[in-house]
Amino acid sequence: MGVPEHHVADLSKAAEGSARIAWAGREMPVLAEIRRRFEVEKPLAGQRLSACLHVTTETANLVLTLKAGGAEVRLCASNPLSTQDDVAAALVAEHGVSVFAIRGEDQATYYRHIRQCLESSPTLTMDDGADLVSSLLLLGRGELAKAHPEVRALGEKLGEAGCQALVSGVLGSTEETTTGVIRLRAMERDGVLRFPVIAVNDSDTKHLFDNRYGTGQSTIDGILRATNVLLAGKVVVVAGYGWCGRGVAMRAHGMGARVVVTEVDPVRALEAAMDGFAVMPMAEAAKVGDLFITVTGNCSVITLEHARHMKDGAILANSGHFDVEIDLASLREAASEIRDVRPNVEAYRFPWGKTLFVLAQGRLVNLAAAEGHPAAVMDMSFANQALAAEYLVKTAGRLQPKVYRLPADLDREIARLKLATMGVKCDVLTPEQERYLASWREGT
Structure with missing residues (x-):
């Protein structure tokens, strides 16, 4: 060959x-x-x-x-x-x-x-x-x-x-x-x-499995490989509560993080609230988060204005497909210094005295910093x-x-x-059950 x-x-x-x-x-x-x-x-x-x-x-x-x-x-x-x-x-x-x-x-x-x-x-x-x-x-x-x-x-x-x-x-x-x-x-x-x-x-x-369980586990894996931070006790802000966001929020919560969800869809925001997560706009979440994870499929989810209000040392990661969810162009322009501090971790030092850490150049953290x-x-x-x-x-x-x-x-x-x-088995419908489901005649 x-x-x-x-x-x-x-x-x-x-x-x-x-x-x-x-x-x-x-x-x-x-x-x-x-x-x-x-x-x-x-x-x-x-x-x-x-x-x-x-x-x-x-x-x-x-x-x-x-x-x-x-x-x-x-x-x-x-x-x-x-x-x-x-x-x-x-x-x-x-x-x-x-x-x-x-x-x-x-x-x-x-x-x-x-x-x-x-x-x-x-x-x-x-x-x-x-x-x-x-x-x-x-x-x-x-x-x-x-x-x-x-x-x-x-x-x-x-x-x-x-x-x-x-x-x-x-x-x-x-x-x-x-x-x-x-x-x-x-x-x-x-x-x-x-x-x-x-x-x-x-x-x-x-999407019920890859997006939820795959993205949930691999995103956390990539973040931990890049940073080795302890999630327990951290405030993790998950931007987006689609199937990927659900998975990330679930896994972060399972590791002891306090999870905040940001959403633009009221139905998904309601679901996140009823799943037990705090829900708030990014402008508010920016002030309380320790780790931010974007999984929206949209652009400019985290902007320079959000970054201005973040804690010193906050970590920014993206698990959406394209590197547009974090507005890195604006962050780069505003930063007084950008330097590598670990593999897949860049420190952005800003004139207002705070440093933020961006993972994997804002690209898919689960694939750039881990194995997907x-x-x-x-x-x-x-x-x-x-x-x-x-x-x-x-x-x-x-x-x-x-x-x-x-x-x-x-x-x-x-x-x-x-x-x-x-090695898992599930039930199958009996002929009687199939007839019942296909009929409109049987009622109360």
Whole structure:
């Protein structure tokens, strides 16, 4: 097997990466079951699949499943700090997968890698944050000026007809993040989406588990690895009470923190209050918090004005997909000094005499300062990805250019497989119960 086209940090790390991929695979039995079926049925045969995902051990197991299904896979990173270089090396050197990802890559390299994934003329795409799809659609619309220069160069090389052919060749896409789904629904609303997208994030077996338990545990893990602070007794401010925020708040509370939630949605704010957490605007929370964690999917959640009111020594962390939730540009401009004090910890000293600590450059703290979600929860998320790719091939030409959920029967099948691998059984409806639920005639 020859070495495919790639751009990774160090191929000599391949053996280390393979061992870690195998370790994660032990915790991913649902995906392994799908892979065994894919090896036989080859449902993705002939498909060119380009994926912009976090390059981790769990993602590697997904890639190997897609490859087992017959797909030719190209992979680039969906975040400059989430790539595990040994994993990237192993996929290239030992599995023949084209990977374009280097931990710490700059923005130009990030988009050059996206361009390299698009150069294969993919028939399927996968996204973590919708950067791949948005770049693709800008090319298809001829809006080269709005694309990153690296992507624009591909558009100029292909020409208008080539860009149209590139987009029209895509059967469909999948999206795994809340942030990405928000962007994709905006694309659908604006009428620019050109192919169907499965919002994997909306599957119950994804967001109820990955977002809540995965983000909850991995976010706390990243913060503790970066800082080694004691959470017990600390006031932890969680911005956002979606499924990710619920998970972070639950885990912080479980470690003895006093949790404050900030929200813009009154229903979620009410839920947080009834879950026992203090709820207040960020302007008030800024004055009492010791540790701030943003998980909203929005921008400027923590601003310079909030920072002015924070305690000396407060810690700021983000677990939302993009590095816009903390307004770091304003903080950098106002700071009199910025220096590294620990790996993944920067101290911002301000003229008014206080120092704040920013983790992982405001990027995903669970992936930049730790290893991301545990494999056992990514097992279900990536099962959704694999089945979504298969579903898009089966339904090619029959779906509109809209955002869809994975069919409920596939969602339940993933849950059934997960329960089986855990040795857990649940009840099934009797024929009598099925008739009762289907009838409107029986009442009081």
